[in-house]
Amino acid sequence: MTTGTMFSRACMRSGAYTFDYSEYPSLIRGGHNTFQTRVADRPVKSQVKTVNLLVALNQNAIALHKNELAKDAGIVFDPENVNVDDLPEGLNLFPIPLTAIVNQYKGEKIMRNMVALSASLALIGVDFSIIQDLIKESFGKKNPDIVKHNLNNAKAGYEFMKDKESSCKISRATKNKMISISGNESIAMGAVKSGCRFVSTYPMTPSTAIMHFFAKHSEKMGLIMKHTEDEIAGILMAIGASHAGVRSMAATSGGGFSLMVEALGLAAMTETPLVLTVASRPGPATGLPTWTEQSDLRFVMHAAQGDFPRVILAPGDIEESFEAGLQAFNYAEKYQIPAIILTDKFLGESYQSVPPFKTPKGWKIDRGQIAQITSSYKRYEITEDGVSPRAFAGDAIFGAFSNEHNCDGDFTEDAEMRTKMAEKRQKKQIVVKDRVRIYGDDEADVTVFSWGSTKGPVLEAMELAKKEGIKIKLVHTFCVLPFPTEDIARELASAKKAVIIEGNIGAQFAGVVREFTGVEVKHKYLKYDGRPFYPEDILKFIQNV
Amino acid sequence: MALKQAVSELQLDPKNTVLVSGIGCGPKMPLWINVSGFQSLHGRTLPVASGIKLANHKLDVFATSGDGDAYGIGTCHFIHAMRRNIDMVYIVHDNQVYGLTQGQASPTTDKGTHTKSTPFGVIEVATRPLSLAIVSGASFVARGFAGDIPHLKSLIVEAHKHRGFALIDVLQPCVTFNKTNTYQWFQERVYKLGEDYDPTDKMNAIKTAQMWGDKIPLGIYYRENRPTYNDELPQIADKTLREYGVDNIDISELMREYS
Numbered sequence: 131m132t133t134g135t136m137f138s139r140a141c142m143r144s145g146a147y148t149f150d151y152s153e154y155p156s157l158i159r160g161g162h163n164t165f166q167t168r169v170a171d172r173p174v175k176s177q178v179k180t181v182n183l184l185v186a187l188n189q190n191a192i193a194l195h196k197n198e199l200a201k202d203a204g205i206v207f208d209p210e211n212v213n214v215d216d217l218p219e220g221l222n223l224f225p226i227p228l229t230a231i232v233n234q235y236k237g238e239k240i241m242r243n244m245v246a247l248s249a250s251l252a253l254i255g256v257d258f259s260i261i262q263d264l265i266k267e268s269f270g271k272k273n274p275d276i277v278k279h280n281l282n283n284a285k286a287g288y289e290f291m292k293d294k295e296s297s298c299k300i301s302r303a304t305k306n307k308m309i310s311i312s313g314n315e316s317i318a319m320g321a322v323k324s325g326c327r328f329v330s331t332y333p334m335t336p337s338t339a340i341m342h343f344f345a346k347h348s349e350k351m352g353l354i355m356k357h358t359e360d361e362i363a364g365i366l367m368a369i370g371a372s373h374a375g376v377r378s379m380a381a382t383s384g385g386g387f388s389l390m391v392e393a394l395g396l397a398a399m400t401e402t403p404l405v406l407t408v409a410s411r412p413g414p415a416t417g418l419p420t421w422t423e424q425s426d427l428r429f430v431m432h433a434a435q436g437d438f439p440r441v442i443l444a445p446g447d448i449e450e451s452f453e454a455g456l457q458a459f460n461y462a463e464k465y466q467i468p469a470i471i472l473t474d475k476f477l478g479e480s481y482q483s484v485p486p487f488k489t490p491k492g493w494k495i496d497r498g499q500i501a502q503i504t505s506s507y508k509r510y511e512i513t514e515d516g517v518s519p520r521a522f523a524g525d526a527i528f529g530a531f532s533n534e535h536n537c538d539g540d541f542t543e544d545a546e547m548r549t550k551m552a553e554k555r556q557k558k559q560i561v562v563k564d565r566v567r568i569y570g571d572d573e574a575d576v577t578v579f580s581w582g583s584t585k586g587p588v589l590e591a592m593e594l595a596k597k598e599g600i601k602i603k604l605v606h607t608f609c610v611l612p613f614p615t616e617d618i619a620r621e622l623a624s625a626k627k628a629v630i631i632e633g634n635i636g637a638q639f640a641g642v643v644r645e646f647t648g649v650e651v652k653h654k655y656l657k658y659d660g661r662p663f664y665p666e667d668i669l670k671f672i673q674n675v
Numbered sequence: 676m677a678l679k680q681a682v683s684e685l686q687l688d689p690k691n692t693v694l695v696s697g698i699g700c701g702p703k704m705p706l707w708i709n710v711s712g713f714q715s716l717h718g719r720t721l722p723v724a725s726g727i728k729l730a731n732h733k734l735d736v737f738a739t740s741g742d743g744d745a746y747g748i749g750t751c752h753f754i755h756a757m758r759r760n761i762d763m764v765y766i767v768h769d770n771q772v773y774g775l776t777q778g779q780a781s782p783t784t785d786k787g788t789h790t791k792s793t794p795f796g797v798i799e800v801a802t803r804p805l806s807l808a809i810v811s812g813a814s815f816v817a818r819g820f821a822g823d824i825p826h827l828k829s830l831i832v833e834a835h836k837h838r839g840f841a842l843i844d845v846l847q848p849c850v851t852f853n854k855t856n857t858y859q860w861f862q863e864r865v866y867k868l869g870e871d872y873d874p875t876d877k878m879n880a881i882k883t884a885q886m887w888g889d890k891i892p893l894g895i896y897y898r899e900n901r902p903t904y905n906d907e908l909p910q911i912a913d914k915t916l917r918e919y920g921v922d923n924i925d926i927s928e929l930m931r932e933y934s
Binding site: 330353369374377522 | 689690691693695698709710711712713714715716719721722723724725726727728729730731733734751752754755908909910911916917919920921922924926927929930933934
């Protein structure tokens, strides 16, 4: 657990709802790192611009964040290395000698974090016992001295601050047990629940937490995570494992997906079920490795040689990330196609407190049609629905060929057979439930069309708008392919004013909407500075249209 | 032909035997032999074969490529598969030319050779794949000759008995596009490594693997016993990954870590 994570866990355990958003540069160590926790009395799905309590560990933190401070914001800082003289009046200053406290307990400089963490939790009224538990859980496996040191420093920070007057107090809004989890980990959790036992991939920000999750739990849960030589091997090993009957996934970002593209076509041609998670970041090329963007939509929709159907799920929040991980394998296996989960840095690496995941009512694992093997078994038999009963390697003698093949799986260049096979792959009637999710007022002044991670900030903007007397409706697309044409067309037709909000410069989703519905949405809010959408900015945009 | 005979001599269950190939001339092999086949992309044979073996280590996995597939476009996978020592037999049909694309130089084409892509002669020196294999960590490295099927068959049988990654480079003249390295050219040069050759001597094996030209050795250049990749995974010690199945997986313990 990082210091930031411990802060939000402590708030969550106290009964508040939390949302964490972190920013960090593409460096091994150093640079300006921030961790923002939003603490609220209701479920929250996005960060906001205004900071109510700033823990400034250095002068940079003041310089870079002074414009984000609320009028009465609190600032926790050590006067030894942070100067607050130039700040406007009205702020609540909470000086604390972090370095002196650490020195008193002969701790390392890094323990200033622990003192500051504990001091700020004291300010907002979190019980020390919660901090104590977190420290024990977090450092318990290490040297007992480390636990002791941290506890001493935490206690000192807590005692120093606990009687100070502060306007920020934690709300104990729920007694329910919650979990604080990131989008990436939620996808991985859904995948594990869905029987995915094999992940092969190459680390790439911001998707790497998925490989770490599988590696960490591999021995206990009966999984294999193979860190391969490159993304090409990553996707291919997953195809091999799937061919042998194990639900398999590769996870990467846009750059790694570029390397996987040829093999995506292999999965399609051999009709090997495959799940890919693509967590976007700003491109082209290396782009902004640790920042966010939604510019790989068209890429994942069209990538690979040839024509073939695929499913693309674009979760909008933590629950939908779990849902995507849970459902993607069913779609991949039922239709024997690639299913892609498209997320991004913002959703993938942000943490939200949610109730522990439950599988939806009626959900079950659907491995699709598994063949009863007889001597006349044909792996690529032409069927009415295009899906041929599957065999796993070891269960039957059959060929799976990247060349065009006949019903037996043997190589063919025959024109008639080619036509039949192309049509067989194309005609699969893919059914994805609840592709569009609608929120807000039916009589709305403005209808926002979004997809993927933009959902959270739009829902938060909806709350802000209510206070301004503006009614917003959100039409959020969870499944981009197969595209929910009827739903989107109906909502476009009934919208008083339609707005598209997405995180890329090319208005890619707007283009997709136009392609499928024939409707050009005029008002577009596009963002491509690497930062996520903020509810305040969304509201401002809506007020102006 | 040699593989067919080896499969029959080893009495492998064809259903339980998977032959993974790439793209090129050799990789059409799954068509000619009665086992289960998976044809991957050009250069991408080994990762698919590795995935299959990791998912179900009870399968007998063979992989086959040409020299362009294995030592050209697939080099990165080749090197790392050998480090991993996943238990499989990899047969490379080395004809020193790209045949399927009508006769370009391959990584094993000798310097100076004239081909369609090198009308003035190959500028690079040729790869010596067996020494690359030994230094990369392959635990069984051998060379056979398509002109001596019984010997090649015996190499495949030995390779299959070996636990770990076994490479067999097969000198297999391309009668259409390689007019230099012909059956006759090889017949004048190949000889079998004798009883006195010690395949466990790694440094000597590297030296032997550098031999090319007037004398080309056939046989097992190098072998070592070390745990396979699968041996190192306790989660598949008692059952295969596939045998774990997909039903009733409890994630409540995993969620507790986020509370």
